[in-house]
Amino acid sequence: MVSNRSSVWRAMLGLVLPRGCASCDAPDEVLCDDCAGLLREYVTRPLPGSLLGVTFACGTYQGGLRRAVLNWKDHGDQECNRPFLAACDALIDAAQLPPVLRKLDAQVLVVPAPSSPSSMRERGRRHLWPIAKGLAHSLATRGIDVRAANALTIVRARGKSVQTSGAGERAARLTEHNMLGDRRKLAGKYVLLLDDIVTTGTTMRRCTQTVRQAGAVVVAGLALAATPQKSRVTAQCDISAT
Ligand SMILES: [Zn+2]
Numbered sequence: 313m314v315s316n317r318s319s320v321w322r323a324m325l326g327l328v329l330p331r332g333c334a335s336c337d338a339p340d341e342v343l344c345d346d347c348a349g350l351l352r353e354y355v356t357r358p359l360p361g362s363l364l365g366v367t368f369a370c371g372t373y374q375g376g377l378r379r380a381v382l383n384w385k386d387h388g389d390q391e392c393n394r395p396f397l398a399a400c401d402a403l404i405d406a407a408q409l410p411p412v413l414r415k416l417d418a419q420v421l422v423v424p425a426p427s428s429p430s431s432m433r434e435r436g437r438r439h440l441w442p443i444a445k446g447l448a449h450s451l452a453t454r455g456i457d458v459r460a461a462n463a464l465t466i467v468r469a470r471g472k473s474v475q476t477s478g479a480g481e482r483a484a485r486l487t488e489h490n491m492l493g494d495r496r497k498l499a500g501k502y503v504l505l506l507d508d509i510v511t512t513g514t515t516m517r518r519c520t521q522t523v524r525q526a527g528a529v530v531v532a533g534l535a536l537a538a539t540p541q542k543s544r545v546t547a548q549c550d551i552s553a554t
Contacts, residue, residue, distance in 0.1 A: 347380060
């Protein structure tokens with residue numbers, strides 16, 4: 313896979329060359345202060361079916377933050393784990409989650425949104441897992457009964473025809489994935505969902521649904537970034553708003 317090769321290459325270069333900021337390439341930084349500031353421009357998105365009803369995100373998925381997230385997610389820049397974990401940790405405090413979590417009457421699980429088998433193969437890692445583990449560790453030091461759990465997985469839908477007649481049909485078939493929740497891990501627990509980028513919110517909603525079906529309660533979602541909300545400055549919306 314190309315991305316695997318480039319991440320190996322990058323790791324090898326890192327042995328001999330000083331690195332630059334994952335976003336702006338400023339020398340000798342994993343993520344420079346200015347770019348790290350983009351992770352403190354908190355936004356929320358609705359998360360129906362969760363206790364708090366929202367996904368909290370560190371920043372908006374555009375410009376410099378988009379570059380940093382992509383370098384980390386798809387180009388193997390695992391050194392970003394540290395600043396991204398710090399950002400999520402700060403987000404949890406900004407969202408005032410610790411007091412809420414401390415009051416819960418069962419264990420809290422930090423559960424990463426699952427990747428499809430193909431993207432996991434391409435990346436060669438569960439990119440959200442170090443952050444989920446770090447967050448659980450940090451919350452535990454604050455007196456919360458919590459651990460990280462890979463409790464959601466995506467599998468290719470079974471029973472689909474292998475024969476396809478065209479590209480469109482094939483594309484439709486490939487998007488047919490099932491999300492599975494591990495009932496043994498989830499039942500009776502509270503869940504903080506963790507994802508990298510919230511776009512339409514479909515993945516978070518699907519995770520919430522799956523977690524609930526497995527007998528757990530989603531407290532809220534957490535994300536590194538959320539895409540900008542669609543502008544309402546269209547003629548039709550202006551009319552409907554008045
Ligand atoms: Zn920078």
